[in-house]
Amino acid sequence: MTYCGHCWNRVGPHRSGKLGPGGIPHEKTDQAIADKLRATLEACSDDLEQQELFRMDENTAWFGVVKDESEDSIFYDYGRYADIMTEISQVTNPRQRQGAQHNRFPGLVSFVGETGAGKSTLVKVLIELSESGEGFQTPIVGSNKHQDVPTSGDVHLYTDPETYLSETPIFYADCEGLAGGEREPKGARSKLLNRMAGNNKGAQRSHTTKSFEQSLVFVLKNPRVIENVIEKLIEWAAAALEMSSNQPVLPHAVIALNASELNIDQEQWDTKISTSWLMNSVQSSLTSNVLFKKHTQIWRNRGRQINTVEDLLLSYYSTVTVVRIPANGRPKLMKDQVEKLYGQIMKSTEAARKSKRDLRMLLDGGELQTYLQFAFDHFSSNLDQAFDFVQASFIYNPIPSDFAGNILKLAVGMMERWEHELDGKAIFTELSHMVASCIMLDSARNKTRGSAELIFPEYVDSCDNALEDFCDRYWPCEYVMKVKTKRGKEVGGRCVNVRSGHGSKGHQFKNGKVIAVGNYESSFSAESFQEVFRYLVTSRGAKKN
Structure with missing residues (x-):
């Protein structure tokens, strides 16, 4: 039921501050925001219509591993990054157009996680809740009927509307689900180019994005065992850490606990409290969890002092922050938490940008394209050798x-x-x-x-x-x-x-x-x-x- 601002306060539960079912407070929610979130979060259930949406989304594919006619695996760059930079140049003031790429310093944010965790949905919400988001391309949200099937087998690249024409645009890389298995992705381009290649199908993609991302958003859907969250974050980082050398800074990690229960302690919606809670809740596992013990010993052998789980995570990331994203049912809370996630992304990318600038390793738009191409060429032919940023320079x-x-x-x-x-x-x-x-x-x-x-x-x-x-x-x-x-x-x-x-x-x-x-x-x-x-x-x- 919808009330105007005047009538809202006249309703009994609203006037007395009573809680709804499950201890959830009655919240005054902007109808436009609620409608926008409902439309964003509801996936199309019709398979034919969804396939048409995937076809329209083809041009957002950035790169992927495909098989050619000879069944050989090839690393394919679809040119998405270059297309975005060209688009930005075309809508820029003509006086500023010349050298536009060299006056911009893009920030890359990778969204990773298991298939069905809601990576694409989160990117979609970030874009569509933006005041400037109208007309910008967004990911296709997978249907509930196919939760175990990846919506895409490629890495797709999207732009942040708020920073699109700024000197520091932010790009969202929507990566294939880590546990997508061998199921055929639903994306039209992936079907057109045949199935992804073998057991290393995600290796080239993860190494490429990990080498250049300023921030990593690790999306997990309402995890029952918090210990598993840290395990996956460490496994992801450990797999890519040694695939580059002379890397100026480590990425910042944001753990997005998606579809969090609505009736949790209200303090848990605060990022500082939820981060502290997560670290404390797994502290005892440092000496009992097999994976934690293994990687703790690896770093101790290298001379690093590891006393807490946070110490272990900070061996792989510059910072680690937890942001809870609620399940459906509280549009205002959803909007607030997505804004916190966006704020953390902005903070992380700016910190990474400053560190790179101080080291004279900050890449402008044109340089980033060239370095990415070097990385594509390197990882498509060699997964046993680190990508050297200095040699590329x-x-x-x-x-x-x-x-x-x-x-x-x-x-x-x-x-x-x-x-x-x-x-x-x-x-x-x-x-x-x-x-x-x-x-x-x-x-x-x-x-x-x-x-x-x-x-x-x-x-x-x-x-x-x-x-x-x-x-x-x-x-x-x-x-x-x-x-x-x-x-x-x-x-x-x-x-x-x-x-x-x-x-x-x-x-x-x-x-x-x-x-x-x-x-x-x-x-x-x-x-x-x-x-x-x-x-x-x-x-x-x-x-x-």
Whole structure:
């Protein structure tokens, strides 16, 4: 029954504050919000009509693993991300259109969870409850008749209406259900391109999104055993943690407890309280749960202190927050909780963006597309090798050909050529001869008068910049782990993470394996060697004067 604002307070239960069935309070709810939620949450029951909706949703598919005519598995990019960025450019003010992609810094939010948990529904509600959400594409909600069948076998990409035209747009990646099994997805494109490939069908997708997402929303439907929530979150993270190196920051995790019972303690709708409750409720399992014990020991062997379940989770994520989403029946509460989820997504993506900017690893719209393509190519051919963000940056942003760039190129070339023979100090000590000669040659060509001491200050910024870039983005951590096998053979190696990509995971081998926690280690730094390098170049230039 619907009441106007005046009549609402005249109804007995509303006036006295009585609770309804199940102890649920009578809430004043905006009729428009209630109608919108009802339309959003009710899936189409007609199979033919739903298939038509899936057909219309085809162009939101971002990427997936399909089989070609020869039954070979291929990693396929449908071009969805590029299409979105093009759309944004087209509706942008013509004066701002040029370079629009390079003036925007997208945030990627992945929605994962088991089939039927409500990932697509949650993305749909986030978009349609937005004041700007009209006209934006939303996921297709699966019918109750097919709860065990994935609605899609691909990763689909949707845009957040509120940030669509901002400098920091947020994109929602709706991923295939983790327990979708081998059932044929209902999505039309997936059927058209044949069934997904083998046991690794989700591996490439999870590794790609995990490498770039700023926030992960892990959706679970009214879990009876809270311990299982943490297990799934750890399993998901552990599977993808070592598939990238030099990753600037770890993603932020949001646990969305979907379809939560309406009559729970009202405090549980508060994110801080529900997060604290979840962590405390599973604390005793740290020493009894087999999975917890296994991963706790792994991290302790790496040197990390694990005393709580939260400590364990924060080995994989920057932050972990719990948001409860209610079952149907309280539209106002649903709206409030979805707004809390959206607020947490905004907070997480902004924190990740700031961390990446501080490390000079923040990707703009054009760069993200290129890096994603590098990742697609990498994971489609190699699941045993980590995707290296720094190596990808070398390809996308080659060293410039100015004086500082040429010094840097030579230093990197020497490092690669004499990988196990020269340390950083030796490289730049040897390099100083060539740099001094080049400076004196350049001054002679330009007929610059004066001694080396007077000429060198004109080139000091180039020398400093080359040294700083080398130390920050090229010189790997000097941490070395060596262990002996049962046969007495020594195995191991050196950490591959550079200073700018070291903070999120600690020490890693080239194959992505995390070997130990700890900060970047190096006896060589720009701060400690800058004055030495300046002196070497100047003194050697004086001898050539």
